Amino acid sequence: MKISSPIGIFDSGVGGSSIWKEIHQRLPNEDTIYLADSINAPYGNRSAQEIIRLSLKNTQTLINMGSKIIVVACNTATTNAIDILREQFTIPIIGIEPAIKPAALKTKSRSIGILATKGTLSSALFHKTAEEFTKDISVIEIIGEGLVPLIENNQIDSDEMNALLKEYTSPMIAANIDYLVLGCSHYPYLIPKLTEILPSEVTIIDSGEAVAKQTQTILENHGLLQKENRIPTLQFYTNANPSTLKNLLANFSEEISVKEKEF
Ligand code: DGL
Numbered sequence: 001m002k003i004s005s006p007i008g009i010f011d012s013g014v015g016g017s018s019i020w021k022e023i024h025q026r027l028p029n030e031d032t033i034y035l036a037d038s039i040n041a042p043y044g045n046r047s048a049q050e051i052i053r054l055s056l057k058n059t060q061t062l063i064n065m066g067s068k069i070i071v072v073a074c075n076t077a078t079t080n081a082i083d084i085l086r087e088q089f090t091i092p093i094i095g096i097e098p099a100i101k102p103a104a105l106k107t108k109s110r111s112i113g114i115l116a117t118k119g120t121l122s123s124a125l126f127h128k129t130a131e132e133f134t135k136d137i138s139v140i141e142i143i144g145e146g147l148v149p150l151i152e153n154n155q156i157d158s159d160e161m162n163a164l165l166k167e168y169t170s171p172m173i174a175a176n177i178d179y180l181v182l183g184c185s186h187y188p189y190l191i192p193k194l195t196e197i198l199p200s201e202v203t204i205i206d207s208g209e210a211v212a213k214q215t216q217t218i219l220e221n222h223g224l225l226q227k228e229n230r231i232p233t234l235q236f237y238t239n240a241n242p243s244t245l246k247n248l249l250a251n252f253s254e255e256i257s258v259k260e261k262e263f
Contacts, residue, residue: 015186016073044117
């Protein structure tokens with residue numbers, strides 16, 4: 001592992017690009033490789049065993065491509081597989097979990113909402129964190145069934161998406177939440193829609209910035225942080241149709257290209 005090696009990032013699909021953006025903004029000198037395992041998305045309804053198998057495969061691919069650190073930009077993969085990944089590989093591995101703690105500490109209405117996949121909400125790691133921080137507040141957990149496939153299929157602005165978001169947020173609004181935690185890295189792309197639907201008192205939080213900060217800290221601790229001012233190489237790979245990822249990244253920069261790769 002060298003300072004000049006890239007940061008390897010993977011997600012079940014295109015959603016982790018929301019995390020990539022935070023990492024790239026915070027660490028603009030770092031080379032990055034992003035892997036979208038879209039052919040296997042969504043992970044959220046798969047068994048823990050399958051999620052572990054796919055996470056091992058993605059991590060190994062990124063290591064083979066020379067990564068110096070792995071960012072699991074997927075809550076479902078983190079909450080089901082991070083312990084096993086850390087057991088199997090010696091490279092530093094960063095995960096992403098729903099930001100329950102900050103929401104629980106800040107809520108005034110004593111009621112928060114969490115939107116995440118079934119795989120995340122049913123994981124032992126999620127339960128452990130939720131139990132620790134939400135003892136005396138009410139937590140409305142909603143599975144975002146169908147949201148990831150719509151995002152993967154470029155349907156963020158569809159009527160179906162609007163209908164699902166209204167359905168999923170309505171019990172949260174009824175429970176008077178003042179924080180909505182986005183527990184899936186695909187969901188930051190839904191923030192403009194959610195802002196329209198939710199009352200203005202509701203603050204939406206996701207974990208992107210925290211993951212980027214943690215990546216910086218761990219790289220620094222391992223002596224792997226790129227401090228030289230340079231133009232980075234940014235690589236994006238998908239094992240499915242590249243058009244959705246291209247579209248999501250086009251808002252960020254027209255220059256970025258997405259390549260197809262089997263993995
Ligand atoms: N981006 C993944 C996450 O953060 C989506 C999981 C899925 O594919 O269902 O959980």
